Amino acid sequence: MPQRTLEIDSVSKRFGDVVALDSVSFDVRPGELFGFVGSNGAGKTTAMRIVLGVVSADAGEVRFDGRPVTHEIRTRIGYMPEERGLYPKMKVLDQLVYLAQLHGMPPNEAHRNAETWIGRLGLTDRRADEVQKLSLGNQQRVQLAAALVHDPAVLVLDEPFSGLDPIAVDVMSDVLREQAASGVPVIFSSHQLELVERLCDRVGIIRSGRIVACDSVAELTSSAASQLVVSAPAAPPGWAAALPGVRVVSESGGSTVLELAPDADDQSVLAAALATGPVHEFTRRKASLSELFRTAVAEGAIR
Numbered sequence: 584m585p586q587r588t589l590e591i592d593s594v595s596k597r598f599g600d601v602v603a604l605d606s607v608s609f610d611v612r613p614g615e616l617f618g619f620v621g622s623n624g625a626g627k628t629t630a631m632r633i634v635l636g637v638v639s640a641d642a643g644e645v646r647f648d649g650r651p652v653t654h655e656i657r658t659r660i661g662y663m664p665e666e667r668g669l670y671p672k673m674k675v676l677d678q679l680v681y682l683a684q685l686h687g688m689p690p691n692e693a694h695r696n697a698e699t700w701i702g703r704l705g706l707t708d709r710r711a712d713e714v715q716k717l718s719l720g721n722q723q724r725v726q727l728a729a730a731l732v733h734d735p736a737v738l739v740l741d742e743p744f745s746g747l748d749p750i751a752v753d754v755m756s757d758v759l760r761e762q763a764a765s766g767v768p769v770i771f772s773s774h775q776l777e778l779v780e781r782l783c784d785r786v787g788i789i790r791s792g793r794i795v796a797c798d799s800v801a802e803l804t805s806s807a808a809s810q811l812v813v814s815a816p817a818a819p820p821g822w823a824a825a826l827p828g829v830r831v832v833s834e835s836g837g838s839t840v841l842e843l844a845p846d847a848d849d850q851s852v853l854a855a856a857l858a859t860g861p862v863h864e865f866t867r868r869k870a871s872l873s874e875l876f877r878t879a880v881a882e883g884a885i886r
């Protein structure tokens with residue numbers, strides 16, 4: 584295991600009868616952007632809270648750099664909680680300086696870092712405003728600054744992109760990429776799967792407290808069933824339904840999307856399409872993360 588890896592090892596957690604996490608294991612490596620995705624209530628927030636020590640695990644262990652996460656290590660984690668955790672009446676600059684010092688940073692450095700992130704995140708005009716007077720998106724920028732202001736060794740961000748405008752999404756994306764590039768393991772949860780697909784080195788999909796897939800998007804999509812887009816305007820409805828190893832995903836206006844089993848013969852699909860008349864398009868398409876996610880959530884496991 585490389586140094587500075589965050590390891591979640593066989594972590595389980597119940598709340599009464601609800602199994603929130605069932606022996607969840609994955610790791611986030613240095614320099615990696617890791618996307619944590621799953622339906623509402625799948626267990627993402629619980630897992631992140633356990634990493635932070637806000638919630639204790641019933642079983643399993645969280646390690647950083649090969650050692651169990653202690654209070655000292657937790658002060659080196661930059662955390663953006665889902666419920667957000669700012670002091671509403673405190674001014675932006677004061678708040679960031681205070682939080683940096685709370686993580687053990689000397690006052691001068693705390694001040695310098697706070698100013699740096701205020702500038703970087705486009706909050707300069709708001710630095711003397713109380714947090715409660717900011718728009719939600721700007722509060723979120725402050726929340727990101729709060730996670731970063733103490734130069735964390737790990738970043739754990741619970742839905743950092745929710746509610747951001749497109750410019751703020753770009754800023755957030757750039758900052759997360761930079762942090763990862765500087766060697767920080769970064770994990771964030773999100774329901775914006777196109778964004779996760781675009782940004783992340785690896786993705787973990789959690790379903791009902793269990794990890795059902797964990798790999799790079801390229802690996803996950805290459806092992807998923809491949810799809811064919813066939814445009815055959817003269818083909819009658821249902822033309823492909825009886826072809827062996829073929830599932831019709833959608834059919835509209837002469838364009839049909841088919842899912843092929845690994846051993847299905849695409850040439851016989853082409854022959855069947857040509858038998859109906861001209862074929863204008865015949866393209867293989869990889870499943871997107873969204874499609875993969877739906878399969879994983881529906882079936883429980885994709886590999």
Ligand SMILES: Nc1ncnc2c1ncn2[C@@H]1O[C@H](COP(=O)(O)OP(=O)(O)OP(=O)(O)O)[C@@H](O)[C@H]1O
Nearest residue numbers: 598601602603621622623624625626627628629630
């Ligand atoms: N403090 C708690 N007390 C009781 N049940 C809880 C508590 N925290 C979480 N749960 C339950 O644990 C399960 C996992 O919830 P969690 O918040 O981790 O999901 P999530 O993946 O973050 O969902 P979302 O995408 O909606 O934020 C849910 O069934 C939830 O109701």
